[in-house]
Amino acid sequence: MAETHSLELLVQALRRLPGVGVKSAQRMAFHLLQHDRDGALQLARALEHATASVKHCSLCHTFTEDDVCPTCKDPRRDRTQLCVVETPADQAAMERTGAYKGLFFVLMGKLSPLDGVGPRDIGLQKLFDRIAAPAAPGEPEVREVILATNFTAEGETTAHVIAQALKGRTDVQVTRLARGVPVGSELEYVDLGTIAHALVDRR
Amino acid sequence: MAETHSLELLVQALRRLPGVGVKSAQRMAFHLLQHDRDGALQLARALEHATASVKHCSLCHTFTEDDVCPTCKDPRRDRTQLCVVETPADQAAMERTGAYKGLFFVLMGKLSPLDGVGPRDIGLQKLFDRIAAPAAPGEPEVREVILATNFTAEGETTAHVIAQALKGRTDVQVTRLARGVPVGSELEYVDLGTIAHALVDRR
Ligand SMILES: [Zn+2]
Ligand SMILES: [Zn+2]
Numbered sequence: 001m002a003e004t005h006s007l008e009l010l011v012q013a014l015r016r017l018p019g020v021g022v023k024s025a026q027r028m029a030f031h032l033l034q035h036d037r038d039g040a041l042q043l044a045r046a047l048e049h050a051t052a053s054v055k056h057c058s059l060c061h062t063f064t065e066d067d068v069c070p071t072c073k074d075p076r077r078d079r080t081q082l083c084v085v086e087t088p089a090d091q092a093a094m095e096r097t098g099a100y101k102g103l104f105f106v107l108m109g110k111l112s113p114l115d116g117v118g119p120r121d122i123g124l125q126k127l128f129d130r131i132a133a134p135a136a137p138g139e140p141e142v143r144e145v146i147l148a149t150n151f152t153a154e155g156e157t158t159a160h161v162i163a164q165a166l167k168g169r170t171d172v173q174v175t176r177l178a179r180g181v182p183v184g185s186e187l188e189y190v191d192l193g194t195i196a197h198a199l200v201d202r203r
Numbered sequence: 204m205a206e207t208h209s210l211e212l213l214v215q216a217l218r219r220l221p222g223v224g225v226k227s228a229q230r231m232a233f234h235l236l237q238h239d240r241d242g243a244l245q246l247a248r249a250l251e252h253a254t255a256s257v258k259h260c261s262l263c264h265t266f267t268e269d270d271v272c273p274t275c276k277d278p279r280r281d282r283t284q285l286c287v288v289e290t291p292a293d294q295a296a297m298e299r300t301g302a303y304k305g306l307f308f309v310l311m312g313k314l315s316p317l318d319g320v321g322p323r324d325i326g327l328q329k330l331f332d333r334i335a336a337p338a339a340p341g342e343p344e345v346r347e348v349i350l351a352t353n354f355t356a357e358g359e360t361t362a363h364v365i366a367q368a369l370k371g372r373t374d375v376q377v378t379r380l381a382r383g384v385p386v387g388s389e390l391e392y393v394d395l396g397t398i399a400h401a402l403v404d405r406r
Contacts, residue, residue: 013249016242
């Protein structure tokens with residue numbers, strides 16, 4: 001395989017995808033060239049198109065092709081609530097519940113001091129600016145910030161740092177998604193840390 | 204994420220890669236757009252370039268950018284030996300041993316009746332044509348076909364079908380890579396099937 005230059009370049013390029021090692025990249029290149037050249041060209045076009053057209057919403061920071069994303073533009077949304085999530089996938093999970101009608105702020109990452117990801121890398125200042133001023137002149141201001149970062153060490157750190165930074169803002173209520181026992185699960189099979197948290201956060 | 208059309212198309216295109224489900228595709232799209240747009244464009248160019256320039260060697264069927272691949276052109280190769288492998292990766296593994304100096308035929312697949320992959324799909328006729336005539340007029344003919352398909356059910360079936368088809372050719376010797384105990388391993392930790400085969404194939 002080493003002698004075919006453009007095949008080698010394809011394997012190298014595929015390795016830049018997260019979670020793809022040299023064996024997987026070789027398997028992918030082989031599959032595309034042997035069985036799915038249409039798929040290869042479709043992927044090339046999708047990469048070029050997305051790279052050229054996908055940018056960040058100027059209000060909530062999520063991926064969008066407009067200056068302001070459809071969610072931030074939606075007049076039926078409660079503009080006094082701002083739910084802070086790590087990624088567009090987390091935002092999509094919140095949306096699927098149908099239980100939230102406010103706006104979002106998508107961090108596009110999480111604080112991870114060990115990996116050198118600090119407040120600047122995930123645009124925390126942009127979040128604080130967003131909370132400090134209404135989305136547009138004359139619009140209602142943010143009254144509640146719901147921290148919906150993941151319940152991992154890094155997500156908890158991120159939520160903690162945001163909560164600390166907003167401590168002085170008496171006009172803004174900062175809340176966190178409740179930790180607890182997953183709906184439909186039997187206590188016997190739930191891990192102990194989750195049960196302990198559910199006990200502490202009992203209503 | 205559903206509202207961004209070109210992002211959705213990118214996720215769909217990434218799902219055509221083998222072993223990539225919807226979660227992985229979303230993670231890949233997020234990574235490329237958030238952290239590695241250079242990588243996305245590099246991958247797009249590599250896909251386009253490989254799709255346009257990579258074809259099959261007219262002699263051994265492996266991927267190449269020329270009519271005949273560098274291995275088949277190499278005058279130092281023993282042109283009377285032909286090693287049959289499933290994929291270019293298998294060919295590369297044989298080459299890395301440094302123990303083989305003949306030519307190759309790359310099936311670009313294996314017989315897999317359950318998946319509907321028959322003799323035509325992996326170009327067996329092309330292999331038989333290759334064995335029937337020398338690579339070029341005046342060149343030595345193939346005297347030995349070494350079956351180096353994988354030691355899986357499908358690889359064994361493929362080897363068996365090729366061996367059966369060449370049974371009438373008394374001028375061509377058909378051999379198979381030896382099954383046996385991997386070099387450097389202790390019998391205690393080798394699986395029983397391998398030991399049994401090593402016993403049958405003992406020299
Ligand atoms: Zn937005
Ligand atoms: Zn060749």
